[in-house]
Amino acid sequence: MSAATETGAAPAWFAAALAQAPERREVEVDGTPVRYRAWGEAGRPGLVLVHGGAAHSGWWDHVAPQLHSHRVVALDLSGHGDSGRRAAYDMGTWAREVVAVADAERLSRPVVLGHSMGGWVSLVVGVEHPDAVAGVAVIDSPLVRRPPEEEQLRDRRRPHRTYPTVEEAVGRFRTVPAQDVLLPYVREHVAADSLRRDGDGWTWKFDPQLWGSPPLLTELLPRLTVPAALFRCEKGLVDPRMAAEMAALVPGGLPVVDLPDAGHHPMLDRPLALVTGIRTLLAFWPHPA
Known part of the structure; x- marks a missing residue:
């Protein structure tokens, strides 16, 4: 857990969001089952949410219904959540999973x-499958570094620890990088859904061997031909100068949506600000027929 958490019972908006239980479905991609969750009426414009490294689709449970x-739809990339594992992982494969779920x-x-890390995946979708998407957006994916969760966890390629109880495992839940505020009710929901049974105990769902070698954003951004946007977290990894550098690399520019007082994981500390930003972006971006 990071240095401090905000306290208090879960507010009504959070309970109402979780009450809108998603449909849970599965599609096979390159021989591996990919699980995903879906909300909202069929026939509406589509939005695919891609989690970060070592995370899962449940990180969006309180965001997507709003x-x-x-x-x-929010998928578990292979090697994450309830999806299957692979012998090796790469951004191109994960991008194909995103397109397959949308299809x-x-x-x-x-x-x-x-x-x-899901921002990298989204940009690869935009570069390699431009005809499949109306636009791509990233949340706090830094320009000249690998995703922080990959950078710090790729050196720990060892089996996960097993905990005797869910409560003990949830108590050990950490974000990478750590941030000063995690809403406790969001943290507990996300952490509990990050666990799977392992014999008589509980362990983390993600594959500790999942880290690959993604391209840097300096390579991806100039190749974009679809609309793109950046959500910049005020207390995250992308400062205003970096955001300006990223915008300069994108043909046609890159709208930047600032999330005040948000850490690297805004769905865990400032989810309503994130919802507002996403709603605004979707309202302005054209909907394909």
Whole structure:
């Protein structure tokens, strides 16, 4: 856990969001099952949410139901959550998983939004599958570094520890990088959904061998031909100067949405600000027919 958490019971908006239980589905991609969650009415414009490294689709459980204008899907990338594992992982494969999930849901050129490492995946979708998406957006994916969760965890390629109880495991939940504030009710929900049974105990779902060698954003941003946007977290990894450098690399520019007082993981500390930003972006971006 990071240095401090905000306290208090879960507010009504959080309970209402979780009450909108997602549909849970599966599609096979390159021989591996990919699980995903879906919210909203079929036929609405599509939005695909891509989690960060070592995370899972449940990180969006309290965000996705509030994006009422769209049919929203959030997948577990292979090696994460409840999806299958592979012998090796790469951004191109994960990008194909995003497109396959959108196709399975019959989403016509959805917007793809990814957090941290998921931002890399989203940009690869935009570069390698431009005809499949209406636009791509990233949340706090830094320009000249690998995603922080990969950078810090790739050197710890060892089996996960097993905990005797869910409560003990949840108490050990950490974000990478750490941040000063995590809303406790969000943290507990996300942490509990990050666990799987391991014999008589509980361990983390993600594959400790999942780290690959992604391209840097300096390589991806100049190749974009679809609309793109950046959500910049005030207390995250992308400072205003870096955001300006990123915008200069994108043909046609890069709108930057600032999330005040947000850490690297805004869905865990400032989720309503994140929802507001996403709603605004979706309202302004054109919807494909």
